[in-house]
Amino acid sequence: MAVLCGTAAAAAITLTVQPATATNAPEGDSMADAFTDAAEEYDVPRDLLVAVGYGETHLDGHNGEPSQDNGFGVMHLVSNPDRDSLGRASKITGESETDLKRETRANILGGAAVLRAHADALGLDAAERDELGKWYPAVARYGGAENKQLAKFYADSAYEILADGVRGGTDGGDRVRTRARDVAPDRGGYADVPDLGTRSPDYPPALWVPAHEANYAAGRSAAISQVVVHVTQGSYAGSISWFQNPEAEVSAHYVIRSADGEITQMVRDGDTAWHARDANSSALGIEHEGFIDDPSWFTDAMYRSSAALTKHLCDTHGIPKDREHIVGHSEVPGNDHTDPGPNWNWDTYMGYVNG
Structure with a gap:
């Protein structure tokens, strides 16, 4: 699983639809x-x-x-x-x-x-x-x-x-x-069900929807020293739901929506999300809605929103804003994952992080 690692929730999504891919459609059948x-x-x-x-x-x-x-x-x-x-x-x-x-x-x-x-x-x-x-x-x-x-x-x-x-x-x-x-x-x-989430206690622009307690550990055993970028390999709503499922045994601190960059926090910064194996104790994990092989998910709205979050996290926790400390899941030692993959534009992202 790739996950091993704002506005109100009902706000309208503005879609700029990119080409979708159906590599497994039967020949001659649309x-x-x-x-x-x-x-x-x-x-x-x-x-x-x-x-x-x-x-x-x-x-x-x-x-x-x-x-x-x-x-x-x-x-x-x-x-x-x-x-x-x-x-x-x-x-x-x-x-x-x-x-x-x-x-x-x-x-x-x-x-x-x-x-x-x-x-x-x-x-x-x-x-x-x-x-x-x-x-x-x-x-x-x-x-x-x-x-x-x-x-x-x-x-x-x-x-x-x-x-x-x-x-x-x-x-x-x-x-x-x-x-x-x-x-x-x-x-x-x-009709009478409240909108998803309240405001995040650590990053006010985000929503707060807590992960199930079986999917993370309370507290930290090391100082926070890096931000890890992930891709969900699934949808925004599906990822939030999965992190609330005790069967998952995985989580991330934040999840970001593709269409408009909406952010949901699911694990407090001071707690240990399970997303990057040995790096969990010192890392903050950010999941981005989408699939690594489909660049249509990586919108400018997502890059800008995620970069603003990462800048905030770096400033708050004293993390240098460079590629040694802001890394992809695939770059964390001891991991066998490939996210965020070749379609993730690091130059664009780091440019936004650094203003």
Whole structure:
């Protein structure tokens, strides 16, 4: 797992959609067609299905490689001790789990099947399924978060993508498009759920959403001396949810959203997050939403927000603002990870850190 290592949460996301990659789409079969066919088969609104997929992966299947919480494919079908949307998709569709992981068409079909199953469990009838706003609680459940605030945040994010429209593409020239949809989501039981998080005690521009106590250690055994840059290998909401899951046994101090640079703190600076093995005791870990092989996640908003945070951390804890003390996960001795990877622009990032 790559994770081994502001505004209110419901604020609108402004999307500048970059090309997505679908390296595992069947030859001669477009991703756009796969979304259309899956939506028709399971009576799920196509544009909403695309929005959910885009929020999870930017429509990139990553050649069947897992996310940090063991999710797969364009629709991020998950298999871990706390959640098994992959197994559920296999039972509904009859597709093997192997195909659901690696074949884009099967994966999109599985995502549609799981989303429809959530709608059925909520009692949506045929007429209600034709109303985009009625799907909100089903989308919230698709995110898999037990925390209702995080589930609401996940659904809000999907509807913000739906409102802006998606203009995704593949390396082969395939295009996935949705038009901007002005939809008033029917939040149902989530209407009175507070927005995600309070303000961070260590960095006021950030939100505070604590990781599960099983995923970090209280206090420090060494002085703070470096900042470690990570990439989540998953979505912002998914990473926050995973760090709240006691099965994860991993965490980071901060997580940063791609679209607008929103920051969530999950472990206090004075406590030891589990993100970089032997360096944990002396390091502050910052996770960045995205996947190392897809540069579309590394937005200028993310770089600027993260750099401002890193500058604050360096100034607060007396850390020199140079590449010996601000390092990638892959540069920490004793680690076998590759994040942030070749698409991370260190020159841009350090330029922002140093003003």
